[in-house]
Amino acid sequence: QAQVVESGGGLVQPGGSLRLSCAPSGFTFDSYGVAWYRRPPGKEREWVARINRADGTITYAESVKGRFTISRDNAKNMVYLQMNALQPEDTAVYYCNAYKWPTEYWGQGTQVTVSS
DSSP: OOEEEEEOOEEEOTTOOEEEEEEEESSOGGGSEEEEEEEOTTSOOEEEEEEOTTTOOEEEOTTTTTTEEEEEETTTTEEEEEEOSOOGGGOEEEEEEEEETTEEEEOOOEEEEEOO
């Protein structure tokens, strides 16, 4: 069964950095758009960043713009989310989503906790 697998979460102090990774299982990313979402505690899931499959266009939520960077390494078949200047409000479960209409895959998520 095809899926995506996230990794790289953890506990970090405010101002710190983490890099999340997303790997496909059972398919390759090269024809898919890939996005990151997050679900803060007690809140709805929200979109964080997206890299378009067609032209590589990247877009970010306003809350992370300038701090987070999404990238893809086609040679390694990986997508990353570099998160800098993390703040407590960035605490959430982060999910990777690969999409190519009408198909999409979600991972189980990786916990990111920003706390001193």
